[in-house]
Amino acid sequence: MKKLRVLSGMQPSGRMHLGNLIGALQNWIKLQEENECFFFVADWHAISTNYENTKDIKENIIQMLIDWLACGLDPVKSTLFIQSKVEEHAILHLLLSMITPVSWLERNPTYKEQITQIKNKDLSTYGFLGYPVLQSADILIYKANAVPVGIDQLPHLELTREIARRFNFLYNAKLVEPAPLLTDIPKLPGTDGRKMSKSYNNAIYLSDPVDVFENKVKNLITDPARVRRTDKGNPDVCTAFVFHKIYSSADDVSQIDKDCRAATIGCTDCKKRLLERMKMAIKPIWEKREALLSDTKKVFDIAEQGSIKAKRIASDVLKEVKEAMRI
Ligand code: TRP
Ligand code: SF4
Numbered sequence: 433m434k435k436l437r438v439l440s441g442m443q444p445s446g447r448m449h450l451g452n453l454i455g456a457l458q459n460w461i462k463l464q465e466e467n468e469c470f471f472f473v474a475d476w477h478a479i480s481t482n483y484e485n486t487k488d489i490k491e492n493i494i495q496m497l498i499d500w501l502a503c504g505l506d507p508v509k510s511t512l513f514i515q516s517k518v519e520e521h522a523i524l525h526l527l528l529s530m531i532t533p534v535s536w537l538e539r540n541p542t543y544k545e546q547i548t549q550i551k552n553k554d555l556s557t558y559g560f561l562g563y564p565v566l567q568s569a570d571i572l573i574y575k576a577n578a579v580p581v582g583i584d585q586l587p588h589l590e591l592t593r594e595i596a597r598r599f600n601f602l603y604n605a606k607l608v609e610p611a612p613l614l615t616d617i618p619k620l621p622g623t624d625g626r627k628m629s630k631s632y633n634n635a636i637y638l639s640d641p642v643d644v645f646e647n648k649v650k651n652l653i654t655d656p657a658r659v660r661r662t663d664k665g666n667p668d669v670c671t672a673f674v675f676h677k678i679y680s681s682a683d684d685v686s687q688i689d690k691d692c693r694a695a696t697i698g699c700t701d702c703k704k705r706l707l708e709r710m711k712m713a714i715k716p717i718w719e720k721r722e723a724l725l726s727d728t729k730k731v732f733d734i735a736e737q738g739s740i741k742a743k744r745i746a747s748d749v750l751k752e753v754k755e756a757m758r759i
Contacts, residue, residue: 434468438613439576441474441515441567444492448499449635451620451628454678459580459615461504469510470574470742473497473735476515476522477567480560481546481553497731499638502720507734515570517739520746524569524753528595529562531602536594537561542587568592572599572607573746580613605756620678625653625671638717645714649675649707654699655692665692665699672703679709 440460448457463469473493479486493514505512515521537543538561547555567588571579572595579589589612596607621627622634629635636648652672658665667673667689676685684705691697724731 434466436467436578437470437574437576438463438467438578438580439470439472439571439574439610440580441472441477441570442496443474443478444489444496445478446488446492446630447495447637447639449628449630449637451622451635453499453503453638454617454620455582455615456580457500457503457505458617459613460510463580463613464506464509467578470513470576471500471505471510472513472515472518472570472738472742474515474567474570477563480557480563480566481550481555483557483559484554493735494728494731495639497735498721498724498728501724501731501734502638502717507738511738511741512734513738513742514735517735518573518743518746520573520743520750521566521569524573524746524750525562525566527753527757528569528572528599529565531598532562532565532595534561536591537564540564540587540591542584564588564591565595568595571610572596573749574742575608575745575749576610577608578613579610580615583614586612599753603756605753607753618674618677621671621674623648623652623671638714638721642718646707649710650700650703652703652706654703658699661698662695664695667692672699672706675710676702676706679706679713684709 440456442452442456460469460471473496475489475493478489478492497512500512501507543561543563564587568591571592579592581589589610593609596609599605599607619627622629622632623636624632624634626632626634636645640648652675653670654672655665655667655670657663657669667676670692673688673692676688680688688697688702688705692702
């Protein structure tokens with residue numbers, strides 16, 4: 433018996449970087465072993481913040497699917513699909529929007545933060561305000577009970593639960609209130625030590641050519657107080673060390689910790705060792721990426737099959753919803 437019905441989505445906002453891989457994908461890959469998993473590309477959500485430029489969405493969808501598959505999401509174990517291929521999400525979104533108070537959406541902290549922080553885009557649309565209602569539909573249409581997300585998504589999950597409760601109360605229905613699954617995997621910093629992000633220009637991409645990748649690792653910021661080779665270092669403030677903790681063995685990590693503090697290892701050597709480890713871990717992903725890039729038909733087929741499978745469940749739940757509403 434599979435333990436939980438797990439569902440999550442990701443916006444196709446371009447190439448994936450190691451931060452996405454370590455933060456979300458690694459967790460999904462683990463979850464698919466023991467649970468019934470649905471993972472989808474949230475292409476409609478991507479339009480909400482980017483409606484003026486939709487021409488790259490198709491390409492971004494395929495790139496994201498390639499990255500997912502290359503990293504180890506397995507279409508045999510998980511249902512992998514594209515949101516817009518399962519139009520039931522949109523119908524449920526419409527129905528849920530009828531019962532969702534605008535005040536719930538306006539007080540959503542993620543919404544308020546984005547409205548004040550993102551100045552270069554027009555976010556004053558109906559679709560953007562309703563973003564979490566679409567997200568609720570994504571989740572509720574599968575009666576998913578667990579949703580792996582980052583902390584930034586918790587308000588959306590809470591809203592999903594509130595909407596489900598309200599719907600069940602109004603129509604005596606049985607939508608499932610989903611619980612968030614938070615990862616214990618540490619956040620990966622970017623090359624400059626800040627959070628790894630496309631917009632900070634500090635990301636290491638799975639699609640980086642080998643020489644670019646090598647240079648980024650070699651230039652990872654280290655303990656800034658360690659100026660000379662003979663200066664004793666502090667791994668706790670070193671970005672390269674965070675990478676070691678993810679890519680090197682526990683023994684290596686504690687050895688490096690000691691050597692760094694005693695200045696018996698230099699940063700250049702330390703990062704060379706890191707690079708070897710990272711290449712070992714990432715080489716199979718690169719190889720699989722290459723293979724998939726030259727067989728995009730296979731990738732589309734996987735998404736097509738996944739979407740058909742997802743649609744079967746989604747249309748059953750939608751039927752139930754309509755019956756509950758007597759429409
Ligand atoms: N909003 C999510 C994000 O930006 C993506 C998403 C859309 C999602 N629908 C979802 C995540 C449903 C979990 C469940 O990361
Ligand atoms: Fe960081 Fe390694 Fe340099 Fe220590 S030796 S500061 S852990 S790169």
